[in-house]
Amino acid sequence: MAAEIADADLVMLATPVGQMAELMARIAPHLGPQTIITDGGSTKSDVVREAYAQLGSRVGQFVPAHPIAGAELSGASAARSDLFQWKKVVLTPLPENSAVSVDRVRRAWELCGAMVSQMTPAQHDEVFAVVSHLPHLLSFALVHDIAQRDNRDLLLSFAASGFRDFTRIAASSPEMWRDICMGNREALLGELQVYIAELNRLSSALAAGDAEQLEQTFFAARELRAGWTLK
């Protein structure tokens, strides 16, 4: 592997976040002076932390990235050549990255048809805790709750399209989502607490028979969701 990495212009660490540290440690001694490394991890602060620890003075050669093309399928058999066409990729560059390095990673993704944007690792993890990690946790939690029950087959036999769509992401890889949740623990915990507080508020409204508060909550949600489409 050593010679290939020394000669490479761009190395993609296409490995689960949990194995990123080990892989970084293995390739670090073999990096050529021009080699740029990037990754595809769904969390960024933890990967960046490992990059500083494992790559040391060569951390400037690592440009962190998150391609956003989720599917409930995973592994090599789920690969598709057009997977990134029109999809978003977020780069979370480090102060140590040169503009040329960042641009090279950006252009590589644009060649795959992706739309590239930039933010800091912390901003990235905050955003994805809300729009991705929390919904996955919530969907897993509902299906897990049903899985514990003796009448789960009866329950599922009456589930309809709303349930189907709400729980599609609960068929995602347990190992990958364990790593994502652990990798973004802090932001995810914060969002989970906010969400539990929202549920407690709705629970009180229900208990009090406060139909008005329920309707206002549903109305605000419907207004935002009905006006949004995935681009």
Place this chain on the structure above:
Amino acid sequence: MAAEIADADLVMLATPVGQMAELMARIAPHLGPQTIITDGGSTKSDVVREAYAQLGSRVGQFVPAHPIAGAELSGASAARSDLFQWKKVVLTPLPENSAVSVDRVRRAWELCGAMVSQMTPAQHDEVFAVVSHLPHLLSFALVHDIAQRDNRDLLLSFAASGFRDFTRIAASSPEMWRDICMGNREALLGELQVYIAELNRLSSALAAGDAEQLEQTFFAARELRAGWTLK
């Protein structure tokens, strides 16, 4: 209206549950001896309670039903002639219903292509609290939470297909879901408490860095969900 109802064999109360009591009270004096009434409400215990109150000695002429063909669209403009083809309809007959009456409602739905099953009103409301009412509440809650934030547009711009599907039902009718939640308050409150307990358990696992517990939860959910398809 009076003459039409007296002559009718089967009258469908196609009205929001919140207006069912008033409609029952209005038609009660005009029911012919052979007229059967049914409904399409998403909750059953509350409708049945109103039927006893409004129809009195004629409650045997009311066969409660719930056709399950959800969509985030509502109203007359969302009508489709094949809406019930292969869809499920649950009848929740009353002890006062004759076998002939129940069978007539069953056959009417089967003529629309639906698959008809039966349970008690309480069983119905328990089942749908889990597989329908709770997921709707959870989806509304997440989108409402985002709607309150100043950076909601940024957040939505990075939402992907998982978020899209999880929140599709948050574009549902606020008035209809207010009525459903209020109509099935007791069962929904119970399920919401179970779910909040599940989230608190996951929150503790996250805080403790218990990756094993997260993975076990996700694995059990994935196993059940990946093995299920909507028929």
